[in-house]
Amino acid sequence: MTLYLDNAATTPVRPEVLEAMAPYLTRFFGNPSSHHEVGEAAASALDDARARVAAVLGMRAGDVIFTSGGTESNNAAIKGIVLGSGKRHLVTTGIEHESVIASADYLARLHGVEVTHAPVDGTGTLTPAALADALRDDTALVSVGYANNEVGTVQDAAALAAVARARGVPMHLDAVQAAGWLPLAGTGADALTVAGHKIGAPKGTGILAVRGRLPFEPLLHGGGQERGRRSGTPDVAGAVAVARALELAEAERSEGAARVSALRDAFIARVLTLVPGARLTGHPERRLPGTASFVFPGTNGETVLLELERRGVVSSSGSTTSLEPVADAVAAAVSTVGSRG
Ligand SMILES: Cc1ncc(COP(=O)(O)O)c(C=O)c1O
Numbered sequence: 502m503t504l505y506l507d508n509a510a511t512t513p514v515r516p517e518v519l520e521a522m523a524p525y526l527t528r529f530f531g532n533p534s535s536h537h538e539v540g541e542a543a544a545s546a547l548d549d550a551r552a553r554v555a556a557v558l559g560m561r562a563g564d565v566i567f568t569s570g571g572t573e574s575n576n577a578a579i580k581g582i583v584l585g586s587g588k589r590h591l592v593t594t595g596i597e598h599e600s601v602i603a604s605a606d607y608l609a610r611l612h613g614v615e616v617t618h619a620p621v622d623g624t625g626t627l628t629p630a631a632l633a634d635a636l637r638d639d640t641a642l643v644s645v646g647y648a649n650n651e652v653g654t655v656q657d658a659a660a661l662a663a664v665a666r667a668r669g670v671p672m673h674l675d676a677v678q679a680a681g682w683l684p685l686a687g688t689g690a691d692a693l694t695v696a697g698h699k700i701g702a703p704k705g706t707g708i709l710a711v712r713g714r715l716p717f718e719p720l721l722h723g724g725g726q727e728r729g730r731r732s733g734t735p736d737v738a739g740a741v742a743v744a745r746a747l748e749l750a751e752a753e754r755s756e757g758a759a760r761v762s763a764l765r766d767a768f769i770a771r772v773l774t775l776v777p778g779a780r781l782t783g784h785p786e787r788r789l790p791g792t793a794s795f796v797f798p799g800t801n802g803e804t805v806l807l808e809l810e811r812r813g814v815v816s817s818s819g820s821t822t823s824l825e826p827v828a829d830a831v832a833a834a835v836s837t838v839g840s841r842g
Pocket residue numbers: 509510569570571572573575598600646648649650675677678696697698707
């Protein structure tokens with residue numbers, strides 16, 4: 502059996518999710534735009550999935566757009582809201598996922614949008630004061646990651662959204678890493694990204710929720726599906742899957758976050774004790790339950806990872822309920838790499 506420690510990269514499809522989506526790949530295969538029995542069965546499943554997602558996000562069903570994943574949702578949110586606003590200034594940070602950074606670059610290159618990368622502090626936190634300094638009268642959007650995909654730092658989304666709202670600026674929250682760990686409702690965000698494959702739905706599924714009143718220029722033009730905000734015949738099975746996965750993630754969130762945070766803290770403490778000079782990166786407390794990130798002076802990450810794999814950490818036999826053996830392997834790997842100079 503493989504010990505898989507890379508759930509921030511992707512997760513396996515959950516059996517409950519597979520079971521929920523399967524009928525929409527086979528028996529109920531209709532096109533939801535078709536006005537007959539087969540199409541209507543698909544349309545009603547899509548409506549149902551939309552309502553379920555909206556309930557978890559604390560938004561309205563009409564706000565929910567089903568997409569192909571986090572990258573598409575981030576592109577659609579940033580380009581769609583900025584271009585729909587008629588304004589030409591975007592605020593984000595320098596520590597966002599590439600899909601945010603590259604969407605901002607695209608707007609700068611081809612649409613003359615000015616991009617401000619608001620500074621984050623040494624823990625990867627964007628403070629409300631730093632955001633306030635970056636806002637201008639012509640700011641179209643703030644786009645910020647709820648939790649960082651590398652160091653795991655969690656932003657105070659509600660405080661940031663309040664700062665943006667006070668200036669009349671909408672905020673987009675990239676919640677790809679946060680889903681399943683942090684509450685997605687009540688953040689105050691006007692737009693929110695979720696990727697299905699990080700929470701037990703298949704790759705190629707995702708959500709973008711955009712509050713209905715926001716002007717939005719779609720990425721995909723065509724038959725006007727998803728209220729004209731994402732044309733193309735919808736992936737009904739994918740929508741059912743991501744809705745089910747999100748509901749399950751939300752139902753298990755509190756218990757899971759508490760359990761995994763305790764494991765993470767024990768793991769961090771052990772690594773810091775065993776590895777001389779090791780430094781924890783990201784915020785010491787406001788971090789994702791499942792993320793631990795370190796700097797080991799005198800080594801580089803790739804070499805440590807290779808050495809860890811050689812020691813069977815990425816694929817070791819047996820299952821584990823504690824990360825102690827992994828912390829021991831990290832210490833051994835760093836010491837081996839370090840002693841090679
Ligand atoms: C914070 C964040 N945003 C966006 C993405 C992109 O999501 P996807 O892989 O579904 O395109 C990722 C993927 O790792 C991510 O971690």
